[in-house]
Amino acid sequence: MLRDRPQCDQPAPGTGDLAGRGQQLRACPLHGAVPRRHALLITQDALGLPFQPELGGSGEGMLTCCLVIEELTRVCYNTSYLLVMTWQPFYAISHAGTAEQKERFLPPLIRGEIKFSTANTEPEAGSDMAALKTRARPVPGGYRISGSKVFASNAAAADYFVTFANTDPSAGGKGITAFIVDANADGVTVDAPEDKIGGRAIPSCAVTFDDVEENRLGAEGQGFVTAATCFTKVRPLVGARAVGQRLHPTRRQRRARRDRPPAPRNHRRE
Numbered sequence: 001m002l003r004d005r006p007q008c009d010q011p012a013p014g015t016g017d018l019a020g021r022g023q024q025l026r027a028c029p030l031h032g033a034v035p036r037r038h039a040l041l042i043t044q045d046a047l048g049l050p051f052q053p054e055l056g057g058s059g060e061g062m063l064t065c066c067l068v069i070e071e072l073t074r075v076c077y078n079t080s081y082l083l084v085m086t087w088q089p090f091y092a093i094s095h096a097g098t099a100e101q102k103e104r105f106l107p108p109l110i111r112g113e114i115k116f117s118t119a120n121t122e123p124e125a126g127s128d129m130a131a132l133k134t135r136a137r138p139v140p141g142g143y144r145i146s147g148s149k150v151f152a153s154n155a156a157a158a159d160y161f162v163t164f165a166n167t168d169p170s171a172g173g174k175g176i177t178a179f180i181v182d183a184n185a186d187g188v189t190v191d192a193p194e195d196k197i198g199g200r201a202i203p204s205c206a207v208t209f210d211d212v213e214e215n216r217l218g219a220e221g222q223g224f225v226t227a228a229t230c231f232t233k234v235r236p237l238v239g240a241r242a243v244g245q246r247l248h249p250t251r252r253q254r255r256a257r258r259d260r261p262p263a264p265r266n267h268r269r270e
């Protein structure tokens with residue numbers, strides 16, 4: 001697999017001007033890059049590597065998964081980025097999901113039948129999750145979610161989002177609750193991919209929830225713990241991706257390093 005280098009798509013000029021989902025987004029050449037990489041990961045049984053065999057996974061440990069990510073990054077950064085972005089919501093659902101949610105979402109995620117994206121970051125709240133402004137109001141049978149997220153990787157290709165919203169603004173971090181949102185639900189809008197410097201084959205998009213009706217993932221007020229648990233699992237994988245990239249830079253990265261102006265004198269090691 002690692003010798004089969006998927007084509008690394010270059011950015012299409014003008015993709016930053018596309019707005020909204022539907023026709024325009026489907027016309028975006030970056031959009032096609034996810035299914036091809038996803039198909040490769042399915043054929044290699046990679047999507048379920050870290051997860052329990054009962055769910056269809058391989059039950060591999062973190063070290064093995066890090067080595068896979070490092071090696072995959074060596075041949076294609078975007079494919080390993082997609083794999084980490086697939087594992088991230090999986091960790092959230094396996095941590096906080098009900099038995100019904102786990103059964104409904106996790107085996108299809110491992111088989112590659114559905115795709116997820118994590119929509120946490122907001123224009124005014126990244127690291128500081130307690131400051132999330134997206135609100136979720138309880139209604140009979142569920143919640144209604146309203147707010148805007150940014151940088152949701154894989155959003156343009158996702159069938160579902162794991163997202164986080166404030167159910168009690170007076171409670172700080174303890175007022176954050178996790179949700180699973182159907183990407184095709186009324187009131188969900190996915191914007192055009194961000195004009196990123198790297199990882200451009202995996203679209204990162206702003207996502208708006210406008211009074212979207214959905215169900216909780218985990219108990220009310222436990223979203224912060226769910227996010228922390230899942231981000232803690234993902235951190236070594238992101239580190240492994242950086243190691244893979246550092247050890248095996250692409251031609252473009254080598255050129256950028258070579259052409260980089262020297263660091264100012266007081267930043268150099270003497």
Ligand SMILES: Cc1cc2nc3c(=O)[nH]c(=O)nc-3n(C[C@H](O)[C@H](O)[C@H](O)COP(=O)(O)OP(=O)(O)OC[C@H]3O[C@@H](n4cnc5c(N)ncnc54)[C@H](O)[C@@H]3O)c2cc1C
Pocket residue numbers: 117118119120121124125126127128150151152153154196199204
């Ligand atoms: C390529 C890419 C893909 C992404 N994909 C996703 C995704 O799929 N889903 C998603 O939800 N988000 C995603 N993000 C967003 C990412 O998670 C946020 O950028 C990140 O959480 C940081 O938030 P911020 O950018 O608002 O920075 P800020 O939170 O404003 O932080 C800015 C700087 O301040 C530092 N800082 C912040 N707080 C403290 C503190 N208390 N003490 C000391 N230093 C501090 C930070 O380390 C950072 O250097 C993505 C971002 C990028 C660039």
